[in-house]
Amino acid sequence: MPVDHYENFPVASVLVPPRLRKPIEIIYRFARSADDIADEGDATPEERLAGLAAYQAELERIASGSAPQTPLFAALAEIIAAHALPIQLFRDLLDAFAQDVVKKRYADYPELLDYCRRSANPVGRLVLHLFGRTEDLHLMQSDCICTALQLINFWQDVAIDWQKDRVYIPQTDFPHFQVSEDDIAANRWSANWAALMDFEIDRASTLMLRGAPLVHALPGRLGWEIRLTIQGGLRILERIRRTRGDVFNRRPKLGKWDWLVLAGRSLTM
Structure with missing residues (x-):
């Protein structure tokens, strides 16, 4: 079991009930892709923060009841609604990733x-x-x-x-x-x-x-x-x-x- 990135957490393994594998996969994709924006490649800090701000804007569309503009966030909106997931938890993740860029x-x-x-x-x-x-x-x-x-x-x-x-x-x-x-x-x-x-x-x-x-x-x-x-x-x-x-x-x-x-x-x- 690797202890690295979000492999620290259950990611749709065979032990997760089938009905919850897709929601967990979507949460994982959100967390991992946002983390990669903050951490991977050779982007400038300004570019990284802009990428995270775009994620934040998508979250706020979900919070306001508007349709997200990307497939990942469309899928995220579905599971947030279906499972009454607190959107603040997603905001917290983005806040931490943005902090990684500058702190x-x-x-x-x-x-x-x-x-x-x-x-x-x-x-x-x-x-x-x-x-x-x-x-x-x-x-x-x-x-x-x-x-x-x-x-x-x-x-x-x-x-x-x-x-x-x-x-x-x-x-x-x-x-x-x-x-x-x-x-x-x-x-x-x-x-x-x-x-x-x-x-x-x-x-x-x-x-x-x-x-x-x-x-x-x-x-x-x-x-x-x-x-x-x-x-x-x-x-x-x-x-x-x-x-x-x-x-x-x-x-x-x-x-x-x-x-x-x-x-x-x-x-x-």
């Missing part, structure tokens, strides 16, 4: 969590709306899982994000562990860096375990999908910890044999 550093952990609230959590909440499970406890647990997945992606991709001049490790954490961005620039591992990564791993795993009880409140197939998603994220954290945080030379990823581990662990949740 490259996060002062502290609360600021990073606010970004995750808009960049990751809306997708989980949309899935819960599709299944009609929108109790406050379940939404909170979903937020914990989605934020944890986003953080895991950040810790996994420290070196990759550096190439885009992005640092998601909170700035206040560096001096506490006596490391700096210079260590990232030099791909320099140290015991202090390992301690920093252990600290960040603990943050993500705590959130993931706080959200994990959600699986018991969800229908069979979705519950198993989320079990595998949670275990995939935790497995990545294990890999980072096993290398003592050396994400510069050994970026953690999962292989086909990990599916056996994930399946086995999912049975005991």
